[in-house]
Amino acid sequence: MTKITMLLIVLILAIFNLVNCEYQYETKLFKVPLDHFGYQRNESFNIRYLVNDSFWDIGSGPIFFYTGNEGQIETFAQHTGFMWDIASSYRAKLVFAEHRYYGHSMPFGNKSLDNEHVGYLTAAQALADYADLINYLQGDRLKPKYPVIAFGGSYGGMLSAYFRMKYPHLVTGAIAASAPVHMYPNMVPCEVFHRIVTSSFKIVNQKCVDNIRSSWSELRTFLGSQNNSDWLKNNWNLCAPTKNSTDVQSLVDYLQSMFETLAMVNYPFQSDFLMPLPAQPVRVACQYLSEKLNGTQLFAAIGKVVQVYANYTGKTDCVNYKNTDYGNLDASGWDYQACTEMIMPMCTTGVDDMFEASPWNFTKYAEDCHKKYNVYPRPDAARIEYGGDRIKAASNIVFSNGLLDPWAGGGILNSISSTVTAVVIIDAAHHLDLMAANAQDPESVKMARNIHRQNIDKWLREFRDEQSKRH
Secondary structure, eight states: OOHHHHHHHHHHHHHHHHHHSOOOOEEEEEEEESOSSOSSOOOEEEEEEEEEOTTOOTTTOOEEEEEOOSSOHHHHHHTOHHHHHHHHHHTOEEEEEOOTTSTTOOTTGGGTTSTTTGGGOOHHHHHHHHHHHHHHHTTSOSSOSSOEEEEEETHHHHHHHHHHHHOTTTOSEEEEESOOTTOSTTTSOTTHHHHHHHHHHHHHOHHHHHHHHHHHHHHHHHTTSHHHHHHHHHHHTBSSOOOSHHHHHHHHHHHHHHHHHHHHTOOSSOBOSSSOBOSSHHHHHHTTSSSOOOHHHHHHHHHHHHHHHHOTTSOOSSBOTTOOOOGGGOOTTHHHHHTTTOOOOOOBOSSSSSSOOBOOOHHHHHHHHHHHHSOOOOTTHHHHHHOTTOOTTOOSEEEEEETTOGGGGGSOOSOOSSSEEEEEETTOOTTGGGSOOOTTOOHHHHHHHHHHHHHHHHHHHHHHHHHHHHO
16 A cells, blocks of 8 residues: 555545534533523523634634524534634634523423423523623623624524624624524414425425325325224334324324424435434435325325434334424423414415415414413514514624525515625525535525625624724
8 A cells, every 4th residue: 555545545534534523612501590680589590501712812803602592502513513614714712502491501400391480481581691691701891802793593593683683782793594583473474484395395396295285184084994093003113003083183293394394404415403314305205205196105105204204314213203302402492482472373274385274373372372381472572572574773683594494484585784684595494504514505505604704704893993993
């Protein structure tokens, strides 16, 4: 073996290890008040945050701050590669803050989500946690030393925008990716989410959409027989057969969630963001549904899609269609937030989408929330608190949305001002622009990331210009 060959092998192994290694960070704790807005409860608890300062210029480098959303913070740190990709060129400190009531940031331990304790789970309380943490990272200075750029995707993207809006003295600018800040009641049509889901499948194959649309009634009729229920259990490798109408509805809900998720994470590369899935999972799913099917042929085809979705790694013993967990996120607290301030109406028509018709019924929704948590939703709370689409007074926010992403239906797709701008990514799914650069990325995503960097450059210049004036 020649020296050149050996060097090539070493180089290839080094690149392989670099690509496959996990990002490195230190896990730290930060004490926050249980209630930032009242004075009757004096308890405090620790939220976690992850830090990497190996790139940081401690003299003047920026802080890149991820506003953690509904899940353990490690998931977002590992799947927000854009921040890692640009950290060295900006000599930035990376901080990923965990949202209260998620991951290990539980104020009451394993009882945190009990009804008597969960009331301090709000976006406003989480933002106040982040504000205290930023103040601490700045050394409790009256005049901040380091510029802070907030990043976030999905609900985290909403929080990054709200963080800049509510605490502009602490946050220099925000990259808000796939942030559905218009998804509140009476702001967008309730069917918009599922129309985009359907569109993502239709782009691949119209017959795929037709098969899915016809499958619901066929499946309900098919499962009217116990023998057919056993057939489906065996062919789909379900953990349990459908024994009654409640089980059938659970299975239907599982399938609808499956199609929604496949559209949302329809990335051009293999990913394990929410769950392990192949590249272009919608295309993979539709390859089984590309011809008109019915009866057991249709169910066998959908069963193959279920296996791609639930068992891509081949390590799942059976498909637990009764499991309502949020994939890898561990996002149990989100259901409470969706029952209080984060009211995002969704409906289906069965005509403009590929699902069964299901109108939005706020009265029923509210009663279901009251049964679970003894609270009633406040449908206008978030719009009133954060502005909805009336945010012209805000500044230094980029809202990016991919048109393959169902959540784009509630996103900002047109620039509001010269400093609150929209970036529309024609062929991207859910906050793809925040993920690590990949050889399969479409050009539109590369362009979006360049725009993000241009805005970050501008915000940092403005901060430093202002800083120099003070001295």
